[in-house]
Amino acid sequence: NTAIGVLALQGNVSEHIGAFESAIKGLDLDIPVIPIRKADEIPSLLALAIPGGESTTIMRLIDKNRMRDVIREFQGGIFATCAGMVCAARNLIDETRFSPLDLLDITVSRNAFGRQRESFEADLKITGFEKPFHAVFIRAPVITSAGSDVTVLAEIPQGIVAARQQKKLILSFHPEISHDLRMHEYFLKKVLSLS
Ligand code: GLN
Numbered sequence: 001n002t003a004i005g006v007l008a009l010q011g012n013v014s015e016h017i018g019a020f021e022s023a024i025k026g027l028d029l030d031i032p033v034i035p036i037r038k039a040d041e042i043p044s045l046l047a048l049a050i051p052g053g054e055s056t057t058i059m060r061l062i063d064k065n066r067m068r069d070v071i072r073e074f075q076g077g078i079f080a081t082c083a084g085m086v087c088a089a090r091n092l093i094d095e096t097r098f099s100p101l102d103l104l105d106i107t108v109s110r111n112a113f114g115r116q117r118e119s120f121e122a123d124l125k126i127t128g129f130e131k132p133f134h135a136v137f138i139r140a141p142v143i144t145s146a147g148s149d150v151t152v153l154a155e156i157p158q159g160i161v162a163a164r165q166q167k168k169l170i171l172s173f174h175p176e177i178s179h180d181l182r183m184h185e186y187f188l189k190k191v192l193s194l195s
Contacts, residue, residue, distance in 0.1 A: 005045040008035030009061035011053020011083055015176040020049070023184035027195045039070040047167070047192055048074060052082030052138065052174050055110065059087055059098045071101055077192045078103055078168040079184075085170050086110055086141050093144060104165040105147030112142040112158045124173075126154045126162055128190065134180060135161070135173035142172050167191055 004024075006016045013035055020033040031046065042048060048071065050058070062068055080088040080103070089100040089108035100108075113120075118139050123132035133154075142159030146152065154162035161172035169191050175183035188194045 003032045003034050003045055004047050004049065005034055005036035005041065006049045006051060007058070007062075007084075008037050009065070010057045011051040012081075012174065012176050013051055015174075016049050016051045016081075019176040019181060019184045020188075023181040023188060026181060027185060027188060029188065029195055031194075037065070039065060039067045042067070042070045042074055045074070045076050047077030047079060047187070050078065050080040050084030050087050051176065052084060055083040055086035055100075055141075056095075056098060058083055059100065062087070062101075068101065072103065076167065077187065078170075079187050079191075080168070081171045081176065082138065082140055082174055085143070085172055088168070088170055089143075104163075104168050104170065105150055106143045106160075106163065106165075106170065107145045108141045109144050109159065110141050111139075112144075113137070113140060122156065124154045124156070124161065127151075128153065128186065129182060133175070133182060134178050135171075135175075136178050137161075137173045140172040143170070164191065 017033050088103040090102045091107040093109050124135045150165045152160050163170050169187050
C-alpha cells in the first residue's frame with residue numbers, strides 16, 4: 001500500500017492530485033499521488049479519490065474500463081467529492097440511467113439545489129474542524145438519508161453535505177479548488193490514520 005490514487009477518467013483530477021500532494025508535504029509524509037486509469041492499479045492503493053465532474057460520464061467510463069467490481073471490493077480509503085458522492089452512493093433518488101457503486105449506505109439526490117441555484121459557496125461548520133470550511137458547491141448533490149454506520153460531519157437545510165463511514169469520506173462540495181487543505185489533511189490523518 002504505497003500510493004494515493006485519483007480516479008482519472010473525467011473531472012477535477014489534477015486539482016485533487018495537487019491538493020493531496022500539498023497536504024502530504026504539509027504533514028511531512030512521503031506518499032506518491034497517482035492518476036488511476038486501469039482496474040489493476042487499484043487493489044494495492046492506500047486510498048482512492050473519486051473527483052467531482054460529471055457522474056454519468058464517470059460511471060460510464062468505470063464500466064467501460066471494467067473497474068466497477070475492483071472499486072466495490074477495494075479495502076482502502078475512499079475520498080469521494082461531488083460527482084464522486086453520486087458514484088459512491090447506494091441509491092439515487094432522481095437518476096435511473098445508471099446504478100451507482102454502493103460503496104456506503106447513503107441515498108443521494110443529484111439535483112438537490114435545482115437549476116436556479118447551480119453554484120454557491122458557504123462557510124460550513126464541520127464536526128472535528130475548529131474553524132468553518134469555505135465550501136464551493138457546483139451543481140452539488142446531497143445525501144438525503146444515511147444508514148446508522150454513517151457519521152454525519154456537516155448538514156445544511158437541503159441535506160447532508162459531508163459524511164464518513166469507516167475509511168470512506170464523502171463530500172458534496174469541492175475541497176480541491178478552495179485552497180484550503182484541511183479536508184485532504186483530515187482524510188490522511190483521521191480517516192487513514194497516517195502521520
Ligand atoms: N451534478 C454533477 C453530477 O451529478 C456533479 C457536479 C460536480 O461534480 N461539480 O454529475
